[in-house]
Amino acid sequence: MYKYTKRILCASLASLMAISAFAGCGDSSTESSSQGSSSQGSSGTGSTAEVQQYTVDQMMADAQIAMGDEDNVTLKVWGPQASIELLQKQCDAFVQNFKDLGRTITIECVAQGESDAAANVKTDPSAAADVFAFASDQGLDLFNGGYVQQVRLNYREDLESKSISEAYDTVKFQGADDAEEGIYAYPETGDNSYVLFYDKRVLSDEDVKTMEGIMKVCNEEKKYFAFNLGDGFYGCVVPFTAGGTLSLSEDLQTQVLNYDYDQVNAVAKAFVDLCSTSDYFKSEDVNQTLVSGFKNGTYACGVVGSWQIANIEVALGENMGAVKLPTINVNGEDKQLISMYGYKHLGVNAQTKYPMTAQALAFYLTGEECQTQRCKELGWGPSIQSLVDSDLVQDNIALSAIYAQREFSIPQANIRTAFFNPTGAYGGYLVDPTKDHSDAEMKAQYDNMVENITVS
Amino acid sequence: MIKSYKLRRNISNAIIYVLLTVLCIIWILPLVWLIMTSFRGEDVVYLNNYIIPHEWTFDNYIKLFTDTTVVNYPRWFLNTFIVACFACVISTISVLMVSYTFSRLRFKSRKKFINIGFILGMFPGFLTMVAIYYVLKAMNLTQNLIALIIVYSAGAGLNFAISKGFFDTIPRALDEAATIDGATKNQIFWRIILPMSKPIVVYTVLTSFTGPWADFILAKIIMGDARDNYTIALGLWQMLQKEYINDYFLMFCAGAVLVAVPITALFLKMQKYYVEGVTGGAVKG
Amino acid sequence: MDFISYAQMNGFQKFFYNLGQFFVHLPHNIVRLLKFIGRAIVGFFVGIGRAFKFYGLSFVKGDWSTKISYLIMGFGIMVKGQIVKGLVFLAVEAAYFAFMIGFAWQYLSKFLTLGDVISAGGMDPVTGMPVVAQQDDSMLILLYSVMALFVTVLFLMLYILNIKVNVALQERRKNGEKINSLREDLSTLLDQRYHVTMLSLPTILICLFTVLPMIFMILIAFTNFDRFHPMGGLFDWIGFGNFADVFFNNPKKAFTFQTLVGWTLCWAIIATISCYIVGVIFALMINKKGIKGKSIFRTMFVMTVAVPQFVTLLLMSQILSDNVNGVANILLRSIGVIGEGDFVKFLTDPWLAKIFVLIVNLWIGVPFTILSASGILMNIPEELYESAKIDGAGPVTTFVKITMPYMLFVMTPALIQQFIGNINNFNVIYFLTAGGPNNPELYNAGDTDLLVTWLFNLTTSYNDYSLAATIGILVFIFCATLSLITFNMTKSSKNEEEFS
Known part of the structure; x- marks a missing residue:
């Protein structure tokens, strides 16, 4: 009973403070968040004015209420090592907003890679960070296990309006209550995918448009083309290019493949003919080789993700080229390669002691100004549509190539982990010159893949 | 000819x-x-x-000790050294206690104890790592060095086979003579048997001291994100992860060499005891 | 076969004879083992029966203070003059009840159901915040219940001891014997009951950090604790479901299990024998008479032992990798063994990977054999060789007749240990190939995965705790059976009997 009255009190306080925040809009932005105003200046297009945005002040007011229960808040945030310095700065800025209000928040940022983060949350949620970054391939598991908290109602509309629509879709998860349209994480980046990086001294802009063009040059120049079809994240290009899509059964426990064998096989054959006959097509862990290969000039091009942009820039300098994936000739028709497109999100630990503050922090960290800072300082692609359209992204060769690929991709959502290995095995088989590529064997390998994915 | x-x-x-x-x-x-x-x-x-x-x-070595914001090598080295020292003392004592008891004392259900100990010793420790983690957590001991010391030394008593074999080879007449002279079993252990058992003591010390330098599985699950409490093996392993390898590979090599040097030196120095340990009492008998 | 014809065989024949004998005696030994286990179980219940009988009889015969001790531990002991001892018993009782009521009961009471949901989740319309569903944490219930049962068993033992001490004291009093003072009691701990002093600390540590987690793991195998039942939430007892899955119920899991058992055994046998043979040959070469610089050679080999294994293994995996930086491939290419642009898939082709993990294991394992084999070689009595020489035996004959049998005799127990060690050889596989190349026909496993690495991955990457526990139990049963049988067959246990 006591709690209930307290809540009502909180709510009325919330509206009161929200009103006061709106009323004092002009001076409050100078007072409490100078960074907020600067970000509005940088995005500049005025799109923020049209859509009713959830302002930082509003959010602060909310968090303030929440802290009626949450005094002396201590939060832990996990992010990748490379971003930790900036992350801490951003968190400090968040805390600064509360200083004047006499609240104490302590936020500690700890380095923890995105893939590790999910595993560690699963091992011991109570010792994990309150807010943690993860890649969208982990989303389904985290959601199924109930490790991530649903996003607060008040932020939902704002996130929906400003995010790239697919990014928003990937945090929805099929099977979540449709009426409520609940979402389970805050989109943080919008570039967790791969495109073609190439050495401009070897390949021309024309060459990189088709697989055939690339292979021709590679064979002539005796330089490698790295494309790790043996990994499901890249290998799915084969069925996707053939028009395949993915969904989940209703209980979320079985992957449903909407593939058509004839079409997949046609694309597969094109890969076999083109790649398995060449010594210079390499299906290998590109993370380990591409950068040094570019450095010592043994590689002409390779398909790799945004996380290697900085390294490739160092290796190639101004000779770096990046474009969307090429086309491949299937029975005389040039087909655009379709990729898998992932996102990174911030999740709020379901067991956090301070849910309100943690959610406010996650909202703040994925807000416009923080994403802008990350894009500028770390080169991370934003998940906010207006930022994607801005010069910030469009002037960046690599990032703009990645966003260009988005049109020809399938978002990485509702995919079970069991999808990746069989898909990779199939892709690896296609481009392995030592394997038998007769029709019967091709069919057997395809059936194998489908069976291994769908049998749970 | x-x-x-x-x-x-x-x-x-x-x-x-x-x-x-x-x-x-x-x-x-x-x-x-x-x-x-x-x-x-x-x-x-x-x-x-x-x-x-x-x-x-020499930069790679110098950086290991100066550039400690991300890779805190000196701290990790110190952590491992502390853990290794304590684990070594506790393990050695419990191994010697157990093996001496099984070898030279006679009591009810001794044979049963030996068999149970032998079977338990078959169980690879890391299979139960999740349970161990939560037992430690119940004691509020996760993410610190004490937890590691406990984990590395708690099961040590089960590795009694080799030193028991050694104690078995010491003639029984010694104990009997001492008992006639009025020595208690405690005195026999400390004054007579232990001084004769230098090879096996050194062997036990050596194996239990080197263990913590190589294990990373248990350390990983226990330490979680507490990077300041990492051990050297965990730290080095981390340097080879995708996120770090591009920047830290050379430092990894330097770090690995620095760990290897003291352990190798120790090992070479103590080689002969190690051989005697591995081959058990057989060599002597 | 009599002793003489056995003695006439050469080393290899003896080895194979012993190996054959091992399998011939296997059924017999398994029967013995089962009998042993059966006897142990029967013995356990008989023991409990006796304890109850003792419990009842002592109560009837006991004096008033003994009778009170049935309720208040240590009371009778205090009355009979051993104040401190009695107080210790009393403190134990108090601590036990405090532990049970204050901590353990809330978990133990839910042990049979493993907990339930307390409140549903949803959205709080006022704050807009999600309401987290309140539910019990099954894993903690299980873990703390096991802990509570452990403590209870310990308490019961002390309780019985309390009565025993009471009865003994009563007896002494009746006979007019002296009652021991505290000091006298303590001094027996250093002599007559020294084994109690020596074993108590290791036993407590082992119970807490080996036995308790082990029982917990065994119980987990009978639940459905997997990735659909996450940490911190609910899961249920499902009986033998996981075992059925592994053996026949779930074709994919069963197939994976069979495949991995086959490969694990293959690996363990080949790895053990190859390391042994190669190591002995190396040791013989190093220790051959007339070879100088023995210690230098030995040191060179031993260096690889001293470097932490995961460092050398990660290094090897880099060298053998089939990407452009793979040093082995670069070398082969520059020699011209393989063409420009070609590469050998050392660690990514299913068969080559199996061969190469065995080869690298040789690199890791041989120095160990060299170390121990050298030690043994140096200890072979010189007279044996001299008498052989007088008999006109050549180097081959001496090797076959003297060296080999001697080495086998000494090293057999170590070999069996190594075999079991190889079944559980996590490091080599995990760091070299991480179980890969991935095989989609297997359930979350690769071609070089051993049972232990599979189970490690199931735990850490796939959160299939119950399946992992099931496999762990099976591996453990196999290893324990094998080692118990061989342990009872080898000389060491018999020697000990002679000695005692």
Whole structure:
């Protein structure tokens, strides 16, 4: 009973403070968040004015209420090592907003890679960070296990309006209550995918448009083309290019493949003919080789993700080229390669002691100004549509190539982990010159893949 | 006849020399590679197709001790040293206690204890790592060095087989004589048996001291994100992860060499005890 | 076969004879083992029966203070003059009840159901915040219940001891014997009952950090604790479901299990024998008479032992990798063994990977054999060789007749240990190939995965805790059976009997 009255009190306080925040809009932005105003200046297009945005002040007011229960808040945030310095700065800025209000928040940022983060949350949620970054391939598991908290109602509309629509879709998860349209994480980046990086001294802009063009040059120049079809994240290009899509059964426990064998096989054959006959097509862990290969000039091009942009820039300098994936000739028709497109999100630990503050922090960290800072300082692609359209992204060769690929991709959502290995095995088989590529064997390998994915 | 025998022996010896040298090179080459890479000045990712650095430098070593924001090598080294010392003392004491008891004391259900201990010793510790983690958590001990010390030394008593074998070879008459002289069993253990057991004590110390330097599985699950409490193995392993390897590979090599040096020195010095330990009492008997 | 014909065989024949004998005696030994286990179980219940009988009889015969001790531990002991001892018993009782009521009961009471949901989740319309569903944490219930049962068993033992001490004291009093003072009691701990002093600390540590987690793991195998039942939430007892899955119920899991058992055994046998043979040959070469610089050669080999294994293994995996930086491939290419642009898939082709993990294991394992084999070689009595020489035996004959049998005799127990060690050889596989190349026909496993690495991955990457526990139990049963049988067959246990 006591709690209930307290809540009502909180709510009325919330509206009161929200009103006061709106009323004092002009001076409050100078007072409490100078960074907020600067970000509005940088995005500049005025799109923020049209859509009713959830302002930082509003959010602060909310968090303030929440802290009626949450005094002396201590939060832990996990992010990748490379971003930790900036992350801490951003968190400090968040805390600064509360200083004047006499609240104490302590936020500690700890380095923890995105893939590790999910595993560690699963091992011991109570010792994990309150807010943690993860890649969208982990989303389904985290959601199924109930490790991530649903996003607060008040932020939902704002996130929906400003995010790239697919990014928003990937945090929805099929099977979540449709009426409520609940979402389970805050989109943080919008570039967790791969495109073609190439050495401009070897390949021309024309060459990189088709697989055939690339292979021709590679064979002539005796330089490698790295494309790790043996990994499901890249290998799915084969069925996707053939028009395949993915969904989940209703209980979320079985992957449903909407593939058509004839079409997949046609694309597969094109890969076999083109790649398995060449010594210079390499299906290998590109993370380990591409950068040094570019450095010592043994590689002409390779398909790799945004996380290697900085390294490739160092290796190639101004000779770096990046474009969307090429086309491949299937029975005389040039087909655009379709990729898998992932996102990174911030999740709020379901067991956090301070849910309100943690959610406010996650909202703040994925807000416009923080994403802008990350894009500028770390080169991370934003998940906010207006930022994607801005010069910030469009002037960046690599990032703009990645966003260009988005049109020809399938978002990485509702995919079970069991999808990746069989898909990779199939892709690896296609481009392995030592394997038998007769029709019967091709069919057997395809059936194998489908069976291994769908049998749970 | 004698001449040809000598000749034959010389030839066969020569062949063996050549063979052994070649084999030694094969065995030692990867280590040489590691050492050489740790002195590389040029910027490379991973190993490469040459051994001798194009540019020699000590920077990789210096950076290990100066650039400690991300890779806090000195701290990790110290952590491991502390854990190894404590784990070593506790393990050695409990191994010696258990094996002495099983070997020289006679009491009810001794045989049962030995069999149970033997079976339990078969169980690889890391299979139960999740449970161990939560037992430690219940004691509020996760993410600190005490937890590691406990984990590395708690099960040590089960490795009694080798030292029991050693104690078995010490003549029983010694104990009897001492008992007649009025010594208690406690005194016999400390004053008579232990001083005679230097090889096995050294062996136990050696194996339990080197353990913490190599394990990373348990350390990983116990330490979680508490980077300041990492051990050297966990830290080095971390440096090879996707996020770090591009920037820290050379420092990894330097770090690995620095761990290897003291352990190798220790090992070489104590080699003979190790041999006696491995072969149990058999060599003596 | 009599002793003489056995003695006439050469080393290899003896080895194979012993190996054959091992399998011939296997059924017999298994029967013995089962009998042993059966006897142990029967013995356990008989023991409990006796304890109850003792419990009842002592109560009837006991004096008033003994009778009170049935309720208040240590009371009778205090009355009979051993104040401190009695107080200790009393403190134990108090601590036990405090532990049970204050901590353990809330978990133990839910042990049979493993907990339930307390409140549903949803959205709080006022704050807009999600309401987290309140539910019990099954894993903690299980873990703390096991802990509570452990403590209870310990308490019961002390309780019985309390009565025993009471009865003994009563007896002494009746006979007019002296009652021991505290000091006298303590001094027996250093002499007559020294084994109690020596074993108590290790036993407590082992119970807490080996036995308790082990029982917990065994119980987990009978639940459905997997990735659909996450940490911190609910899961249920499902009986033998996981075992059925592994053996026949779930074709994919069963197939994976069979495949991995086959490969694990193959691996363990080949790895053990190859390391042994190669190591002995190396040791013989190093220790051959007339070879100088023995210690230098030995040191060279031993260096690889001293470097932490995961460092050398990660290094090897880099060298053998089939990407452009793979040093082995670069070398082969520059020699011209393989063409420009070609590469050998050392660690990514299913068969080559199996061969190469065995080869690298040789690199890791041989120095150990060299170390121990050298030690043994140096200890073979010189007279044996001299008498052989007088008999006109050549080097081959001496090797076959003397060296080999001697080495086998000494090293057999170590070999069996090594075999079991290889079944559980996590490091080599995990760091070299991480179980790969991935095989989609297997359930979350690769071609070089051993049972232990599979189970490690199931735990850490796939959160299939119950399946992992099931496999762990099966591996453990196999290893324990094998080692118990061999342990009872080898000389060491018999020697000990002679000695005692």
